[in-house]
Amino acid sequence: MEIRNSDFSTLPHEFSRSSHRSNTSYLVDQSADKSAYKKDKACAVCNTNFSILGLTQKHHCNFCYRGVCWKCSLQQAYHPDMHEMTRICDQCYNKSIQTKISKEFESSLGDVKNEIKELKEKLQSEQRTSRSEKIVKTQIKGELTKIVEKNKETENELSKKIEESEKANEEIENENQKLNEEIDEILKNEENIDGELKSIQSQIEEGLQDLKNYQLKIEEIKNLNSKEINNNQKKNSAIKKAEKIQEKLDGEKLQREKEETDKNQRIERSKKEIDEVKRMNTRLIHKIQELQENEDTEEEIRKSLETPNRLSERLSITPRMGDPYKLLRDQLKSQIEEISKLQLEIKNSKNESTFTLNKESMRDPFERDQCKCVLQ
Ligand SMILES: [Zn+2]
Ligand SMILES: [Zn+2]
Incomplete structure (x- = not known):
């Protein structure tokens, strides 16, 4: 597709200058013949013959070194070897514009691609997370439903148990009353038993004293026995x-x-x-x-x-x-x-x-x- 000069009329002049000042080295064809424009008899861009009369004056592009008419070389670009703004043919200019746009497009494309990649990754991660969350949610839902069912069952069981426990409580209260009455009787009996125990303890103490006395008496009797034995021996003699x-x-x-x-x-x-x-x-x-x-x-x-x-x-x-x-x-x-x-x-x-x-x-x-x- 050809790009015409009128298409770049919208481009600002400074942009063309500044942009070309820094990035125009690639436009210079180092292998090209620098005197190639001398052989050219027609414009390399629009192919109009250079007239002998000089109606269409022959110029040359300082980047492709081809002969061009003035209409096809209205633009100027910064030459890296000459270090100044010089004539550039529309072809080279378009080429530079194309490369610049393509570069910008590529860079923007790369950015977009990166963004898309990131978004894709984000999406994938979100999808994964959402999937895992979904799985977790489904699991939780299942567990929750199970828990709810269990809760219902437990509620039913609890209500039954509560009823049973209420009945049991009533029975226990009745039994407690009976037990209290029995405890009162036992306490009365215990008082009597305490009295009996005290009397038994006193009897035991008396018995112990008697035992001590008996022991003393036994010791005395032993002594007497030993004396008696001696006396018996004496008696025998x-x-x-x-x-x-x-x-x-x-x-x-x-x-x-x-x-x-x-x-x-x-x-x-x-x-x-x-x-x-x-x-x-x-x-x-x-x-x-x-x-x-x-x-x-x-x-x-x-x-x-x-x-x-x-x-x-x-x-x-x-x-x-x-x-x-x-x-x-x-x-x-x-x-x-x-x-x-x-x-x-x-x-x-x-x-x-x-x-x-x-x-x-x-x-x-x-x-x-x-x-x-x-x-x-
Ligand atoms: Zn021309
Ligand atoms: Zn050129």
Whole structure:
């Protein structure tokens, strides 16, 4: 497509200058022949012949070095080698404009493409997020619906349970009342039990004290037992000693009994003698009385005295002359004294023997021996 000059009339002059000043190096064809315009006989742009007369004057473009007419080279551009604004043909100018526009378009396109890319990425990410959100939402919805169903079920169950619990509460309240009554009874019983417990505790304490006392008594008894054992040992030894003493005493007893029998025999003999003496005395007394009454019968008395007599033998009475009564009286007196003495002796001997015998027999031999052993 061709671009005509009239199309660029709208372009500002400064734009063309300034824009070309910086970016026109690409317009310069370095490989091109710099004297190519000399051969050209017609305009390289509009192809009008250069007339010999000079109606259409020949110019040349400083960028493509081709011959052009003045109509086709009205624009100027900055030349990088010449460092100034120079003539440029419409073709090169259009080319520069095209490249500039294409560059700008490309840059704007790139920007747009980038924006589109970013937008696409954004969209994709948003789509992803929306998808994930959708998935999450659907999941949440499903869970929510499940939860709602469960809630409904639980509500129903709870309502049922609440009703049951209310009924149960009523039952429990009734039971509580009964329990309270029972507790009151139990408390009363507990008070009684407390009293009984206290009494039992006091009894236990008393029992413990008794136990202590018993223990003390047991210890005392143990001590006594040990003492008793010692005493028993002593007793056994004492018994042995007592047996020995008993044997001795038995011997002594036998001796005493013999002595006693001897004494008794003696006493019996002396008794018989005393009786004989008494008889003789009575006879003598009768005779004395008869003599005193008569006082005349000296001869009879002499005869009676002269007659052999046991008494006269015993008393060694010898007949004497003169005062026969005195002699008789003295003899009688002496006989009476002897008899009295004998009687006293007999009495004393009897008392002594009976007293000692009684005393010995009355005593327990063990007791007697014990006393002796204690003394020993
Ligand atoms: Zn021309
Ligand atoms: Zn040119």
